[in-house]
Amino acid sequence: MCAQPPQLTPGQRSLATAKSIEARRARAAFKAQIKSGVATIFDAINSQSPHITAMRVKELLEAVPGVGEIKAEQLMERAKISPTRKIAGLGDHQILRLREELSLTKVEPRRGRLIVISGPGGVGKSTITRALRDDPRFVVSVSATTRDARPGELHGVDYFFYSEEKFSEMVASNQFLEWAEFAGALYGTPAQSVEKWLSVGKNVILEIEIAGARQIRRSESDALLIFISPPSWEELVARLENRGTDSPERRAARLELAQEEMASSIEFDRSIINHEVHQVIAEMVSLLDELDGRNH
Ligand code: 5GP
Numbered sequence: 001m002c003a004q005p006p007q008l009t010p011g012q013r014s015l016a017t018a019k020s021i022e023a024r025r026a027r028a029a030f031k032a033q034i035k036s037g038v039a040t041i042f043d044a045i046n047s048q049s050p051h052i053t054a055m056r057v058k059e060l061l062e063a064v065p066g067v068g069e070i071k072a073e074q075l076m077e078r079a080k081i082s083p084t085r086k087i088a089g090l091g092d093h094q095i096l097r098l099r100e101e102l103s104l105t106k107v108e109p110r111r112g113r114l115i116v117i118s119g120p121g122g123v124g125k126s127t128i129t130r131a132l133r134d135d136p137r138f139v140v141s142v143s144a145t146t147r148d149a150r151p152g153e154l155h156g157v158d159y160f161f162y163s164e165e166k167f168s169e170m171v172a173s174n175q176f177l178e179w180a181e182f183a184g185a186l187y188g189t190p191a192q193s194v195e196k197w198l199s200v201g202k203n204v205i206l207e208i209e210i211a212g213a214r215q216i217r218r219s220e221s222d223a224l225l226i227f228i229s230p231p232s233w234e235e236l237v238a239r240l241e242n243r244g245t246d247s248p249e250r251r252a253a254r255l256e257l258a259q260e261e262m263a264s265s266i267e268f269d270r271s272i273i274n275h276e277v278h279q280v281i282a283e284m285v286s287l288l289d290e291l292d293g294r295n296h
Contacts, residue, residue, distance in 0.1 A: 022051070023051040023054075026049060026051040026052065027051055027052065027055055030044065030047075030051075030052050030055070030060075031059070031060065031063045034060060034063040034064055035063050035064075035065065035136075036065075036197075036200055036202065037065055037196075037199075037200035037201075040064075041057075041060050041061060041064065041087075041098070041102075042095075042099070044060055044087050045087055045090060045095060047087075050088075052087065053086070053087045053088040054086055054087070054088060055086065055087050056084065056085065056086055056087075057076065057081055057085050057086065057087055057090065057098075058072055058073070058076060058083055058084075058085075060087065061075060061076065064102075065200050065201050066110075066201070075098070075101045075102065078097070078101050079094055079097035079098045079100075079101050080094065080097060081094050081097075081098065110201055111198055111199065111201065112139075112197060112198040112199075112200070112201050112202040112203045112204055113198075113203045113204075113222065113223070113224055113288065113291075113292075114194070114198060114203075114204050114206065114216070114220050114222065114223040114224070115138075115203055115204065115205050115206070115223070115224045115226060115284070115288075116205075116206045116208060116212075116213045116216050116223055116224070116225045116226065117129065117205060117206065117207045117208075117226050117228060118207075118208060118209060118210055118212075118213040118225070118226070118227060118228070118268070119227050119228035119229065119261065119265075119274075120230070120236060120257075120258040120261035120262055121240065121254060121257065121258055121261070122230075122236055122239040122240040122243070122254075122258065123228045123229065123230050123236060123239075123274055124228065124230075124239075124274045124277070125207050125228055126207065127277055128207075128228065128274070128277055128280050128281070129205060129207040131277050131278070131281060132205055132281065135281065137203060137285065138202070138203050138204070138205050139197045139202045139203070139204050139205070140204075140205045140207065141189055141190070141193065141194050141197075141204055141205060141206050141207075142156065142157065142158070142159060142160060142190070142193070143159055143160070143187055143188060143189055143190070143206075143207075143208070144159065144160040144161075144162050144167060144170065144176075144186075144187070144188045144189075144190060145159045145160070145161060145162070145167075145185055145186065145187045145188075146161075146162060146163065146164050146167050146185045146186045146187075147159075147161075147183075147184075147185035147187075148161070149161050160190070164186065167179075167186050167188065170188065170190075171188070174191070175188075175190060175191055175192065176188035176189055176190065176191060177189040177190070177191040177194055177206075177215075177216065177219070177220075178206075178208065178212040178215035178216050178219070179212065179215075180208070180209060180211040180212045180215070181211075182209050182211075187208070187209070187212070188212075189206050189208065189212070194206075203288065209261075210261055210264045213225055213267075213268070214267065217267065224269055224270070224287070224288070224291065225267070225268040225269045225270075226268060226269065226270050226271075226272055226284065226287075227264075227265040227268035227270070227271045227272070228271075228272055228273075228274050228280065229262075229265060229271050229272070229273045229274065230273070230274060231273055231274070231275055233262070236258060236262075237255065237258075240254050240255060240258060270287060272284065
């Protein structure tokens with residue numbers, strides 16, 4: 001008589017589903033860490049999580065920056081690991097061989113590109129960067145600022161909200177890639193995290209105002225400077241005027257600043273018109289492909 005699969009109660013079934021979702025999430029998160037260089041395959045070997053140790057060696061190797069499917073297969077062949085081997089099934093000797101092979105293979109990823117997004121106030125830069133945050137091809141740098149957090153903004157997500165004293169200390173100890181004053185507050189790009197992401201091959205987005213963009217132009221010769229333009233001057237004026245609560249003087253000051261900002265577009269490598277967010281992102285990606293001669 002052949003064995004019947006156990007019948008699960010609805011409660012057991014939903015528990016099983018929840019467990020498999022949790023496992024999938026844990027695996028995806030670990031792969032993302034390997035991709036960004038935060039974790040290595042040896043962290044998987046030492047992991048206490050059965051979700052991680054049940055992963056295939058090949059799947060994790062393919063996620064290592066600079067190793068693709070072909071390199072992963074070659075590495076495994078040289079380390080005498082079968083293509084279906086799971087992390088938990090690796091023997092000591094295979095782990096040693098894997099370590100040797102990985103250090104022999106130059107797996108340094110290609111450096112990412114620094115991309116500055118700038119443009120006049122009201123053009124929709126922050127909507128573009130918000131969409132880029134969900135795009136795995138990019139990392140959006142989180143700036144430091146001395147302005148107060150607006151409702152809903154989070155420290156470490158939207159900005160690092162620092163006191164003027166702390167900001168000045170960071171300026172004095174050269175911790176900013178660039179910094180500038182804007183509308184009575186200080187804003188700066190933390191250099192260390194940008195460097196970390198570039199070194200693991202990520203394209204890093206800085207959404208900054210024009211004075212900061214100029215500093216990057218001078219200090220980072222490989223940076224790509226993109227100016228976001230409105231579909232027309234009239235549309236920009238309408239968007240700025242719709243911002244509501246400003247006094248007539250403040251509105252006039254905003255328009256004057258926008259005019260100056262528009263005039264600086266010629267200093268940028270490329271202008272992209274913000275008709276629609278996804279179109280702007282598609283143009284950015286094809287510009288990068290064009291520059292690097294590759295697909296992302
Ligand atoms: P908000 O206060 O509205 O978030 O930003 C005001 C302006 O500061 C925007 O034009 C934004 O692009 C710019 N900004 C944000 N972060 C930085 C930064 O790190 N450096 C510079 N130079 N400008 C920034």
